[in-house]
Amino acid sequence: MIILALDALDKRMVEKFNCTNLMQEEFGETDISQFTLEKTVIIWASFLAGKNMEKKIEPPVYLNFEKNLLKLANKIIPSNSKFHSLSPFRHENFLIKLYRKFRWYLIGSRVWNFRLSARQTFLKFFNSFKVIDLPAFSFKEKNHRLERILLARFFENESFLNRYEEIVWKNHEENKKDFLNSIGKYDLLIGYFNLADAIGHLSFGIEYKMRKVYYELNDIAKRVQKEAKDDVLLIVSDHGMKAVGRFGDHTKHGFYSINRKLNLKTPKITDFYEIIRNLHKMSSS
Ligand SMILES: [Zn+2]
Numbered sequence: 001m002i003i004l005a006l007d008a009l010d011k012r013m014v015e016k017f018n019c020t021n022l023m024q025e026e027f028g029e030t031d032i033s034q035f036t037l038e039k040t041v042i043i044w045a046s047f048l049a050g051k052n053m054e055k056k057i058e059p060p061v062y063l064n065f066e067k068n069l070l071k072l073a074n075k076i077i078p079s080n081s082k083f084h085s086l087s088p089f090r091h092e093n094f095l096i097k098l099y100r101k102f103r104w105y106l107i108g109s110r111v112w113n114f115r116l117s118a119r120q121t122f123l124k125f126f127n128s129f130k131v132i133d134l135p136a137f138s139f140k141e142k143n144h145r146l147e148r149i150l151l152a153r154f155f156e157n158e159s160f161l162n163r164y165e166e167i168v169w170k171n172h173e174e175n176k177k178d179f180l181n182s183i184g185k186y187d188l189l190i191g192y193f194n195l196a197d198a199i200g201h202l203s204f205g206i207e208y209k210m211r212k213v214y215y216e217l218n219d220i221a222k223r224v225q226k227e228a229k230d231d232v233l234l235i236v237s238d239h240g241m242k243a244v245g246r247f248g249d250h251t252k253h254g255f256y257s258i259n260r261k262l263n264l265k266t267p268k269i270t271d272f273y274e275i276i277r278n279l280h281k282m283s284s285s
Contacts, residue, residue, distance in 0.1 A: 001232040002224055003190040005134055006217055008197035010240035011255045017211055019218035021225060022235055027257035031268045032239060038250035041111050043238035043269055045136035048121035050273025057114050113141055122276045129188040133175050143171045147198060154202060168198040183227050200241045204248025232279050233259045
């Protein structure tokens with residue numbers, strides 16, 4: 001079985017650009033209304049685990065907040081610094097300043113570094129698997145960190161857009177090469193591609209950029225269909241995207257597409273756990 005995990009792939013855009021390889025025997029929207037917010041890591045984790053992982057991944061921030069902050073302070077402040085002998089009150093003031101500066105690091109990296117073990121996911125049903133770059137499992141934090149930094153810089157200065165897109169496409173090419181080389185070598189191969197999300201957030205309203213993205217993703221599906229004809233191919237996204245001026249924002253519906261007739265009707269993203277398990281059972285018996 002092969003799963004193409006395409007972040008932010010949107011059904012209306014697939015149809016608009018007539019991406020025939022993304023529209024397989026059966027395709028449609030998924031239901032993600034069970035989540036308070038359409039957050040990438042949470043939805044992929046829930047897809048893998050077959051249940052809503054929202055509360056596990058984002059407990060109230062303050063629970064871990066102080067502990068993480070102290071950890072960070074101990075890491076970046078030399079051990080002979082006065083800081084370590086300050087009164088608790090002044091400690092706190094300093095920590096608040098530190099928090100304002102590193103808020104992104106503390107909260108962002110904790111969420112993006114969330115990892116499930118294979119035993120907590122449908123991966124355990126397969127004899128061999130490879131999962132490339134999927135959030136909540138094998139996400140390449142280092143590769144994507146630069147993306148997030150450049151994305152933030154864009155809002156200070158638009159000239160960062162080119163460098164941002166360069167990094168996004170470079171990361172994409174790395175995953176694509178690895179993915180195409182892995183076809184046929186595992187019981188289950190999952191390739192994650194964030195192109196539609198990463199380019200869409202800053203340029204969803206710029207048609208030629210989005211067309212290039214959708215053609216590229218369509219082409220990856222085409223390659224799979226050519227090289228692994230009889231294999232089950234599931235294409236799935238975490239959420240869709242809608243235009244907000246030139247920008248893009250997440251929507252309440254994801255996308256799925258499968259080269260089998262299953263007659264699913266707007267399945268929940270968490271339903272795929274059992275669907276994948278059954279498809280695997282059928283193909284191996
Ligand atoms: Zn996403």
